Amino acid sequence: MRKIILFFLFSVSLCAQKIETETINLSKSIKDSKNSIKTFTVIDQRPNKEIGNVMYHKNQVNIAFANDAATDIKDWFYEDNKVRGKEDLVLLLENIEISEDKKEKYSIGKLAFKASTFIKKEDGYHFLYRMDTVATVSSRTTPYLAQSLAKKITIGLTDLLKSSYKSDSWSYAIPENELTNYASLIKNNLELYKGSELKEGAYKNFYRFFTQSPESGYNLITNEKGYVTKAVKGEEKIPLRQMYAYIFNGEAYKITPVGPIKIEKDEEGYFIFASRAELFPEYMGSGAMIGSMAGGLVGGLVGAVIDASIKKNRKANNPDLPKVYLNPFTGNYIFPEEEYKIK
Numbered sequence: 001m002r003k004i005i006l007f008f009l010f011s012v013s014l015c016a017q018k019i020e021t022e023t024i025n026l027s028k029s030i031k032d033s034k035n036s037i038k039t040f041t042v043i044d045q046r047p048n049k050e051i052g053n054v055m056y057h058k059n060q061v062n063i064a065f066a067n068d069a070a071t072d073i074k075d076w077f078y079e080d081n082k083v084r085g086k087e088d089l090v091l092l093l094e095n096i097e098i099s100e101d102k103k104e105k106y107s108i109g110k111l112a113f114k115a116s117t118f119i120k121k122e123d124g125y126h127f128l129y130r131m132d133t134v135a136t137v138s139s140r141t142t143p144y145l146a147q148s149l150a151k152k153i154t155i156g157l158t159d160l161l162k163s164s165y166k167s168d169s170w171s172y173a174i175p176e177n178e179l180t181n182y183a184s185l186i187k188n189n190l191e192l193y194k195g196s197e198l199k200e201g202a203y204k205n206f207y208r209f210f211t212q213s214p215e216s217g218y219n220l221i222t223n224e225k226g227y228v229t230k231a232v233k234g235e236e237k238i239p240l241r242q243m244y245a246y247i248f249n250g251e252a253y254k255i256t257p258v259g260p261i262k263i264e265k266d267e268e269g270y271f272i273f274a275s276r277a278e279l280f281p282e283y284m285g286s287g288a289m290i291g292s293m294a295g296g297l298v299g300g301l302v303g304a305v306i307d308a309s310i311k312k313n314r315k316a317n318n319p320d321l322p323k324v325y326l327n328p329f330t331g332n333y334i335f336p337e338e339e340y341k342i343k
Helices: 002-016 071-082 146-164 177-191 206-210 307-312
Strands: 019-023 038-043 053-056 059-064 087-102 107-121 124-140 202-203 219-222 228-233 236-239 245-248 251-256 259-262 262-265 269-274 322-325
Touching: 002 107, 002 307, 019 146, 038 307, 053 107, 053 146, 059 146, 059 236, 071 087, 107 177, 107 251, 124 146, 124 177, 202 206, 202 219, 219 245, 228 245, 251 269
Parallel strands: 019 059, 038 087
Antiparallel strands: 053 059, 087 107, 107 124, 202 245, 219 228, 228 236, 245 251, 251 259, 262 269, 269 322
């Protein structure tokens, strides 16, 4: 009798907990205004095709594509891009993973998203753009974690494709049989990682910096204190705020809202010592608001002037600050894992 009662109670608990599905809604516009794409291919190389789940009250909610990732993303693309161009676009899906961190009174849903795009040519695959990010949602903000995380997947794919349309393909060709190993192949072929002498000059974007292609004909100009203030080519000028980085006297500097910060190197790559508050401030000493922080496109300084007093008060390469690496595929900052945690 006791076994029968326990079995009954177990069956009731299973019935009480329902398993639901939140379908990823691929409805945002991903139209290529240039109509440059002839074919679109999705390669799903995720080792685990299951995305993950979170809880809603007592129910488990799985986040999933309607059919499968490759089919749904391809159908979505062709629905929005009926006019064909000449290029063959390839999307490599590397990771989409959702997990839940349960606290005492709330939960945090976490999305890890990683995907890259390429243009396929006769000599191989040419890298275009990469998105490698972590997003979190707290149930204190929204009780619908599954819905919010599913939307973030759609937003991630949308941003990846739209950024790819605007990007130029890299010159290095990756053989088809090496596509899954593209990251190390590209990194090892970037001039910055080959250990050669750094090329002095101004770099307006991350691609020029990592391929060591300074702006042609420009000379760096310093003030009376020896600080670089701009690059000049005849009557043309590049102010600091329009640079991603510069190299002066054999040392590289990243342009940030608190001024140029020296770029260091270790076995993991190139990094600066900085805090998130320094790289993405809303307000600075004067109370004036800094424009949007792009993280790496052109230093994130939109119409801002670097305050000399802030430069003076900041310790040069303070080792107490975290190492923030520079992503060679996007130019953006890679913060330590703990920076993603919601306290």
